[in-house]
Amino acid sequence: MAGAEGTAVGAVAQAEAGRLMSQERAARIAQIRPIIARVGKRNQLLVKIVTEDGLVGWGESGMSSREGAVAATIDHFAGFLLGQDSRQIGRIWQECYRGQYFEGGRVLTAAISAIDIALYDLLGNRLGVPVYQLLGGRQRDVVPNFATTMAATKDGLVSEARALVDAGWDCIRTYPASFVGEAVFDPRATLAQTAQELIAVREEVGPNVHLGVDLHHRYSVPDIAYLCDLLPAGTLNFLEEPIRCETPEAYETLRRMTNIPFAVGEEFASKWQAAPYLERGLAQYMRLDVCNVGGFTEAMKIAGWSERHYIDLMPHNPLGPICTAATVHLGAAVPNFSWAETRQSPVEELGFHDPELFPVQITMEGPVYRVPDAPGLGVSVNEDLIAEQTVTHIEAPHLRRPDGSVTNW
């Protein structure tokens, strides 16, 4: 009898091993394809990953205007990822990041981000669950957003802000009017004008709307110190990217010169870049970009590290429906969240969420995205239509100062 039972147990174990092996075989990566798509006024670098059983996952890279470099990196990674188990997402992240002597860098992590997001989409599709379920489950029903005002005049900024408040938005991020239509940009010449614009917008929206300004890291420490001195207390809830982020010590200097909270992080390409900003109190909102920082795998680690410092995520989300979906799933799954950036609002129409190119995408309800129930990211891509688009390279403006020297866009 014992022998017969042993044989039966052995047969069950053998069947189970066979089942797991066939699952593993089905989940192997069969194809990784970067696709540069023209969507609205920008290009979007998508990645499509297909497994042996024909399941598809989509990801997006956030490195605008350097899509070719990221696409080449994705092709390179495909050389060693084909045939691997698509479910081993964390291990694949490590191999892409550390599988060479020269680790990291923005181009590499932009490529890793797109692959990581696509692998999560694939796994969600495989298991029939939304991506947020793979990240610990849903912590909120909707993901709130801030909108952006961009106008060439103070009056234009004020009227856009009014329109947003009237439509129910409670967080507005504005740009200085001097950012519109410039090939020559003189940061110092427009500080007083920018201060007047911010004061006027605050007067218009009242004290209960959160108001920030994105300075696109175009300024120096003394420029920003002066701008802040021109602003009455309570004008701003956050300063976004006032200076470049390569040197945290410069932010430490600036932190001592103003008490306006900083929203920093969209340029970070890893948790290692985020670390000094979190640990030294230099970011009061974490602006990570899931499509650049290393996908969900890296973003969730930075989210946890931010939570440890009571810092809310305020994700950068300037591109298309896949980036938006990834941001929404991330925002749904973390406890520490304020607003996501969206470029879909009553005062902006950039065409980045073209419904013909992306027939299924996450829908907005006023200023929030409803957290979706569909498996994976919940986005579909019309590949045939994307293939018909003519894609030409779009270079971000190269700004210069009045004396001819280079300055940041």
Ligand SMILES: [Mg+2]
């Ligand atoms: Mg920004």
